[in-house]
Amino acid sequence: MSEDNRYSRQALIPGWDQNKLDKSTVVLVGVGAIGSYVATILASSGIGKLVIIEFDTIELSNLNRQLLFRNEDLGKSKAETATRRLKEINPDIEIEVYDKKMEDVSAAVYEEADVIIGCLDTFIGRRWISSMSLRVKKPLILGGMFAFLGDVQVIIPDKTACFECQPLVPDEELAQACTPFGEERKKEREEEEEEAKLPAVATLSSIIGGIMAQESLKLILDLGEPLENYMFYDGLNNATTIIPLARTEDCPACGELYKLEQIEFVAHPTETIKDLMLRLALTYGLEKPDLMVGGKILDVEKSVENQLKEKSTAFILDKNLAKPIKIVVKIKKL
Numbered sequence: 001m002s003e004d005n006r007y008s009r010q011a012l013i014p015g016w017d018q019n020k021l022d023k024s025t026v027v028l029v030g031v032g033a034i035g036s037y038v039a040t041i042l043a044s045s046g047i048g049k050l051v052i053i054e055f056d057t058i059e060l061s062n063l064n065r066q067l068l069f070r071n072e073d074l075g076k077s078k079a080e081t082a083t084r085r086l087k088e089i090n091p092d093i094e095i096e097v098y099d100k101k102m103e104d105v106s107a108a109v110y111e112e113a114d115v116i117i118g119c120l121d122t123f124i125g126r127r128w129i130s131s132m133s134l135r136v137k138k139p140l141i142l143g144g145m146f147a148f149l150g151d152v153q154v155i156i157p158d159k160t161a162c163f164e165c166q167p168l169v170p171d172e173e174l175a176q177a178c179t180p181f182g183e184e185r186k187k188e189r190e191e192e193e194e195e196a197k198l199p200a201v202a203t204l205s206s207i208i209g210g211i212m213a214q215e216s217l218k219l220i221l222d223l224g225e226p227l228e229n230y231m232f233y234d235g236l237n238n239a240t241t242i243i244p245l246a247r248t249e250d251c252p253a254c255g256e257l258y259k260l261e262q263i264e265f266v267a268h269p270t271e272t273i274k275d276l277m278l279r280l281a282l283t284y285g286l287e288k289p290d291l292m293v294g295g296k297i298l299d300v301e302k303s304v305e306n307q308l309k310e311k312s313t314a315f316i317l318d319k320n321l322a323k324p325i326k327i328v329v330k331i332k333k334l
């Protein structure tokens with residue numbers, strides 16, 4: 001390897017496999033503060049393909065910590081600006097951009113990832129991406145920050161605790177995310193998605209982003225041991241606390257008890273999800289069920305044919321159920 005090779009210094013690390021990195025894909029959800037650092041590190045390290053999912057635009061108050069962006073970028077798309085800057089750093093990597101919400105990106109995109117990285121500051125957002133990582137069975141690295149405090153979680157589907165196994169999510173947050181039915185939920189969701197004005201400093205985004213990027217490189221290159229599996233960092237006291245979270249058997253997202261025998265349930269193509277759920281509620285004696293497919297709660301106002309396919313696997317959630325009911329949809333015309 002010639003001395004002026006871009007990657008010659010990291011290639012000196014025992015076990016480092018640049019070819020493997022070059023063939024790898026990371027899906028990065030959120031390229032704000034922490035995501036800027038993750039993206040910069042992965043791009044300069046020579047990740048083969050970086051998929052960026054981000055729908056936000058650049059504001060003045062972002063510039064103290066979102067180091068991919070500059071004054072001249074105000075008002076521009078974060079995803080597109082980040083792509084331009086990352087290409088300046090390393091033109092050899094492939095970058096794919098989805099300038100939209102993560103929920104609107106197809107599961108096939110997440111499935112392509114060797115590692116999914118979620119830089120999301122809401123519980124609902126983290127819960128969703130955790131469900132997606134379970135669905136496509138790809139490792140997920142989550143990270144967040146608040147002033148000088150930060151956290152990182154590494155989730156390996158079916159091996160480590162998922163986002164909902166762990167007791168660190170306040171009950172009221174989960175309850176809020178589980179609030180069933182229509183408008184009420186929609187309103188809460190919109191409020192949740194408004195950018196929270198949280199205290200934030202660049203040192204934390206660089207530290208947390210650096211650890212997240214490092215965990216992704218370790219997973220891809222099979223170096224060392226993955227973070228087991230939740231880390232809390234307190235920058236003011238230089239304290240790092242590692243909490244090995246256990247999986248819970250009755251976790252609604254990944255628990256073994258969740259894997260029930262499949263039950264076939266007939267749905268009519270033109271009926272609404274609300275109508276279908278009324279029948280499900282009557283059949284199973286539920287109070288206010290939600291229907292979830294692929295980590296996503298179905299819109300009750302839309303029709304069955306709009307949101308379900310023959311043999312779709314769906315989960316019925318209800319506060320009266322200790323564990324969700326898994327059904328397989330059978331589409332049948334009336």
Ligand SMILES: [Zn+2]
Nearest residue numbers: 162165251254
């Ligand atoms: Zn779980």
